[in-house]
Amino acid sequence: MKRRKFLLSAGAIGSMGVTGRRLSRPEATLNVKVWFSEQAAAYAGLWRRVSGYLGRAFRRVHRGATVEFGGTVRVSTERAYDLVVGGEWPRRLVQGSAGMGPATPCDDVNLLVTDEPLTEWPTGAGVPHVAAVGGGAAMASLPPAGSASTVVGRTWGTYAMQVALHECGHALGLEHDVGSMRPDDGALVVSPMVSGYPWETAAVRAEHFDYEGSVCGCRYVEPAGREPRLMLRYSQCAGERIRDYRGGVTPW
Ligand SMILES: [Zn+2]
DSSP states (O other), X not given: OXXXXXXXXXXXXXXXXXXXXXXXXXXXXXXXXXXXXXXXHTSTTHHHHHHHHHHXXXXXXXTTEEEEEEEEEOOSOSOHHHHHHTSHHHHHHHHOBTTBOOOOOOSSEEEEEOOOOTTSSOOEEEETTEEEEOOHHHHHTSOOGGGSOSEEEOOHHHHHHHHHHHHHHHHTXXXXXXXXXXXXXXXXXXXXXXXXXXXXXXXXXXXXXXXXXXXXXXXXXXOTTOEEEEESSOOHHHHHHXXXXXXXXXXX
Protein backbone atom coordinates (compact mmCIF):
# COMPACT_ATOMS: atom_id res chain seq x y z
CA MET A 1 0.00 0.00 0.00
CA LYS A 2 2.87 2.32 -0.69
CA ARG A 3 2.87 4.96 -3.35
CA ARG A 4 4.04 3.93 -6.76
CA LYS A 5 6.43 6.86 -6.96
CA PHE A 6 8.26 5.55 -3.93
CA LEU A 7 8.34 2.05 -5.27
CA LEU A 8 9.78 3.12 -8.57
CA SER A 9 12.51 5.02 -6.77
CA ALA A 10 13.21 1.89 -4.74
CA GLY A 11 14.21 0.23 -7.99
CA ALA A 12 11.75 -2.65 -8.03
CA ILE A 13 11.00 -2.14 -11.69
CA GLY A 14 14.31 -0.53 -12.53
CA SER A 15 16.03 -3.80 -11.74
CA MET A 16 14.20 -5.38 -14.65
CA GLY A 17 15.88 -3.20 -17.21
CA VAL A 18 14.32 -1.17 -19.97
CA THR A 19 13.80 -3.77 -22.67
CA GLY A 20 10.03 -3.65 -22.57
CA ARG A 21 7.64 -3.90 -25.45
CA ARG A 22 4.75 -1.63 -26.17
CA LEU A 23 1.49 -3.47 -25.98
CA SER A 24 -0.53 -3.86 -29.13
CA ARG A 25 -3.18 -6.22 -27.77
CA PRO A 26 -6.86 -5.61 -28.45
CA GLU A 27 -8.44 -2.97 -26.26
CA ALA A 28 -11.14 -5.50 -25.44
CA THR A 29 -8.97 -7.51 -23.06
CA LEU A 30 -7.68 -7.02 -19.54
CA ASN A 31 -5.63 -9.86 -18.08
CA VAL A 32 -5.14 -10.57 -14.39
CA LYS A 33 -2.90 -13.51 -13.49
CA VAL A 34 -2.62 -14.79 -9.92
CA TRP A 35 0.12 -16.83 -8.26
CA PHE A 36 0.31 -18.32 -4.77
CA SER A 37 3.32 -18.76 -2.52
CA GLU A 38 3.76 -22.40 -1.49
CA GLN A 39 2.34 -21.63 1.96
CA ALA A 40 -0.69 -19.81 0.55
CA ALA A 41 -1.31 -22.64 -1.90
CA ALA A 42 -1.93 -24.97 1.05
CA TYR A 43 -5.33 -23.33 1.74
CA ALA A 44 -8.10 -25.30 0.10
CA GLY A 45 -10.45 -23.16 -1.90
CA LEU A 46 -8.21 -20.09 -2.03
CA TRP A 47 -8.24 -19.97 -5.82
CA ARG A 48 -12.05 -20.19 -5.92
CA ARG A 49 -12.28 -17.21 -3.58
CA VAL A 50 -9.61 -15.08 -5.26
CA SER A 51 -10.91 -15.76 -8.76
CA GLY A 52 -14.48 -15.22 -7.59
CA TYR A 53 -13.98 -11.84 -5.94
CA LEU A 54 -11.39 -10.46 -8.37
CA GLY A 55 -13.34 -11.71 -11.35
CA ARG A 56 -16.51 -10.03 -10.11
CA ALA A 57 -14.74 -6.71 -9.43
CA PHE A 58 -12.94 -6.58 -12.76
CA ARG A 59 -15.83 -7.76 -14.92
CA ARG A 60 -18.01 -4.99 -13.48
CA VAL A 61 -15.70 -2.39 -15.00
CA HIS A 62 -14.18 -4.19 -18.00
CA ARG A 63 -16.10 -6.59 -20.21
CA GLY A 64 -12.90 -8.27 -21.45
CA ALA A 65 -11.41 -8.95 -18.02
CA THR A 66 -10.06 -12.44 -17.33
CA VAL A 67 -8.60 -13.77 -14.09
CA GLU A 68 -6.39 -16.84 -14.51
CA PHE A 69 -4.17 -18.93 -12.26
CA GLY A 70 -0.43 -18.67 -12.89
CA GLY A 71 0.75 -21.34 -10.48
CA THR A 72 2.57 -21.85 -7.20
CA VAL A 73 5.94 -20.19 -6.67
CA ARG A 74 8.66 -20.68 -4.08
CA VAL A 75 9.58 -17.38 -2.44
CA SER A 76 12.10 -16.44 0.25
CA THR A 77 9.57 -14.71 2.52
CA GLU A 78 5.80 -14.31 2.91
CA ARG A 79 6.27 -10.52 3.29
CA ALA A 80 4.35 -9.35 0.22
CA TYR A 81 5.62 -5.78 0.37
CA ASP A 82 9.25 -6.89 0.55
CA LEU A 83 8.79 -9.30 -2.35
CA VAL A 84 7.76 -6.42 -4.63
CA VAL A 85 9.91 -3.57 -3.33
CA GLY A 86 12.97 -5.77 -2.83
CA GLY A 87 12.55 -6.88 -6.42
CA GLU A 88 12.23 -10.64 -5.89
CA TRP A 89 8.76 -11.04 -7.38
CA PRO A 90 9.29 -8.68 -10.36
CA ARG A 91 12.62 -10.37 -11.12
CA ARG A 92 11.04 -13.80 -10.87
CA LEU A 93 8.53 -12.83 -13.55
CA VAL A 94 11.34 -11.81 -15.87
CA GLN A 95 14.33 -13.98 -15.10
CA GLY A 96 13.22 -16.89 -12.97
CA SER A 97 15.35 -17.95 -10.02
CA ALA A 98 17.89 -20.61 -9.18
CA GLY A 99 16.59 -23.99 -10.26
CA MET A 100 13.28 -22.52 -11.39
CA GLY A 101 12.30 -20.84 -14.60
CA PRO A 102 10.49 -17.53 -14.78
CA ALA A 103 6.83 -17.37 -13.92
CA THR A 104 5.33 -16.43 -17.29
CA PRO A 105 3.71 -13.03 -16.80
CA CYS A 106 0.60 -11.67 -18.46
CA ASP A 107 0.45 -8.18 -19.93
CA ASP A 108 -1.61 -6.41 -17.29
CA VAL A 109 -1.70 -7.53 -13.63
CA ASN A 110 0.51 -10.22 -12.09
CA LEU A 111 -0.60 -10.70 -8.47
CA LEU A 112 1.21 -12.89 -5.94
CA VAL A 113 -0.80 -13.97 -2.87
CA THR A 114 1.20 -14.99 0.20
CA ASP A 115 0.46 -16.37 3.66
CA GLU A 116 1.46 -13.26 5.58
CA PRO A 117 -1.09 -12.16 8.22
CA LEU A 118 -2.24 -8.60 7.52
CA THR A 119 -1.84 -7.42 11.09
CA GLU A 120 1.02 -5.09 10.20
CA TRP A 121 1.26 -2.34 7.63
CA PRO A 122 2.37 -2.38 4.82
CA THR A 123 0.23 -5.29 3.73
CA GLY A 124 1.24 -5.45 0.10
CA ALA A 125 2.57 -3.44 -2.79
CA GLY A 126 1.84 -2.75 -6.42
CA VAL A 127 3.95 -1.28 -9.22
CA PRO A 128 3.15 -1.26 -12.95
CA HIS A 129 2.12 -4.80 -13.98
CA VAL A 130 3.26 -6.38 -10.69
CA ALA A 131 1.55 -6.74 -7.29
CA ALA A 132 1.65 -8.83 -4.14
CA VAL A 133 -0.58 -9.15 -1.10
CA GLY A 134 -0.64 -11.28 2.05
CA GLY A 135 -3.76 -12.67 3.68
CA GLY A 136 -4.07 -16.02 1.90
CA ALA A 137 -5.58 -17.76 4.92
CA ALA A 138 -8.09 -14.98 5.53
CA MET A 139 -9.18 -14.86 1.88
CA ALA A 140 -9.68 -18.63 1.80
CA SER A 141 -12.10 -18.29 4.75
CA LEU A 142 -14.46 -15.93 2.88
CA PRO A 143 -17.87 -17.06 1.68
CA PRO A 144 -18.25 -17.50 -2.09
CA ALA A 145 -18.29 -14.18 -3.96
CA GLY A 146 -21.66 -15.03 -5.44
CA SER A 147 -23.28 -15.04 -2.01
CA ALA A 148 -21.53 -11.91 -0.68
CA SER A 149 -22.52 -8.29 -1.10
CA THR A 150 -20.08 -5.93 -2.81
CA VAL A 151 -20.16 -3.71 0.32
CA VAL A 152 -19.26 -5.63 3.45
CA GLY A 153 -18.14 -5.26 7.04
CA ARG A 154 -14.45 -5.39 7.77
CA THR A 155 -13.04 -8.80 8.68
CA TRP A 156 -9.53 -10.09 8.05
CA GLY A 157 -10.90 -11.83 4.98
CA THR A 158 -12.73 -8.88 3.44
CA TYR A 159 -9.82 -6.57 4.29
CA ALA A 160 -7.33 -8.90 2.59
CA MET A 161 -9.49 -9.13 -0.52
CA GLN A 162 -9.86 -5.35 -0.67
CA VAL A 163 -6.09 -4.91 -0.33
CA ALA A 164 -5.69 -7.38 -3.22
CA LEU A 165 -7.95 -5.13 -5.33
CA HIS A 166 -5.96 -2.10 -4.12
CA GLU A 167 -2.62 -3.54 -5.22
CA CYS A 168 -4.09 -4.71 -8.54
CA GLY A 169 -5.19 -1.09 -9.00
CA HIS A 170 -1.61 0.10 -8.48
CA ALA A 171 -0.44 -2.49 -11.02
CA LEU A 172 -2.81 -0.79 -13.49
CA GLY A 173 -1.40 2.64 -12.67
CA LEU A 174 -4.08 3.81 -10.23
CA GLU A 175 -3.18 5.94 -7.22
CA HIS A 176 -4.97 6.62 -3.95
CA ASP A 177 -6.74 9.63 -5.45
CA VAL A 178 -9.17 7.61 -7.58
CA GLY A 179 -11.13 6.18 -4.69
CA SER A 180 -14.37 7.03 -2.97
CA MET A 181 -15.57 7.28 0.61
CA ARG A 182 -19.13 7.75 1.75
CA PRO A 183 -20.43 8.19 5.30
CA ASP A 184 -23.35 5.87 5.96
CA ASP A 185 -24.80 6.19 9.47
CA GLY A 186 -22.09 4.97 11.83
CA ALA A 187 -19.93 3.65 9.01
CA LEU A 188 -17.60 5.01 6.39
CA VAL A 189 -17.83 3.08 3.13
CA VAL A 190 -14.44 3.01 1.41
CA SER A 191 -13.44 1.81 -2.03
CA PRO A 192 -10.35 -0.35 -2.72
CA MET A 193 -8.02 2.54 -3.64
CA VAL A 194 -8.85 4.24 -0.30
CA SER A 195 -8.73 0.99 1.70
CA GLY A 196 -7.62 1.34 5.33
CA TYR A 197 -5.88 4.71 4.97
CA PRO A 198 -8.51 6.84 6.78
CA TRP A 199 -7.85 4.75 9.93
CA GLU A 200 -4.05 4.84 9.67
CA THR A 201 -1.84 7.07 11.81
CA ALA A 202 -1.39 10.72 10.90
CA ALA A 203 2.19 10.01 9.86
CA VAL A 204 1.17 7.24 7.44
CA ARG A 205 -1.62 9.36 6.00
CA ALA A 206 0.68 12.36 5.57
CA GLU A 207 3.10 10.26 3.56
CA HIS A 208 0.72 8.12 1.51
CA PHE A 209 -2.74 9.61 1.61
CA ASP A 210 -2.32 13.37 1.45
CA TYR A 211 -5.41 14.08 -0.63
CA GLU A 212 -8.42 16.35 -0.11
CA GLY A 213 -10.46 14.04 -2.28
CA SER A 214 -10.50 11.99 -5.45
CA VAL A 215 -9.72 13.38 -8.91
CA CYS A 216 -13.37 12.69 -9.72
CA GLY A 217 -14.61 15.09 -7.06
CA CYS A 218 -15.39 12.81 -4.13
CA ARG A 219 -14.32 14.54 -0.91
CA TYR A 220 -12.17 12.51 1.46
CA VAL A 221 -13.30 12.84 5.09
CA GLU A 222 -12.08 11.81 8.52
CA PRO A 223 -13.60 8.62 9.95
CA ALA A 224 -14.63 10.57 13.09
CA GLY A 225 -15.41 7.39 14.96
CA ARG A 226 -17.12 5.67 12.03
CA GLU A 227 -16.48 1.98 11.45
CA PRO A 228 -15.06 0.86 8.11
CA ARG A 229 -17.29 -0.77 5.53
CA LEU A 230 -15.45 -2.09 2.53
CA MET A 231 -16.39 -1.96 -1.12
CA LEU A 232 -15.23 -5.12 -2.88
CA ARG A 233 -15.77 -3.42 -6.21
CA TYR A 234 -13.94 -0.47 -7.74
CA SER A 235 -15.35 3.03 -7.42
CA GLN A 236 -16.75 4.61 -10.56
CA CYS A 237 -13.64 6.84 -10.69
CA ALA A 238 -11.24 3.87 -10.61
CA GLY A 239 -13.49 1.80 -12.85
CA GLU A 240 -13.42 4.37 -15.64
CA ARG A 241 -9.63 4.34 -15.59
CA ILE A 242 -9.46 0.54 -15.62
CA ARG A 243 -11.85 0.50 -18.57
CA ASP A 244 -9.58 2.95 -20.40
CA TYR A 245 -6.33 1.21 -19.42
CA ARG A 246 -4.07 0.64 -22.41
CA GLY A 247 -1.09 -0.91 -20.69
CA GLY A 248 1.85 1.10 -21.90
CA VAL A 249 5.18 -0.68 -21.97
CA THR A 250 5.66 -4.02 -20.25
CA PRO A 251 8.97 -4.75 -18.52
CA TRP A 252 9.23 -8.13 -20.36
ZN1 LIG B 1 -1.58 1.94 -2.17
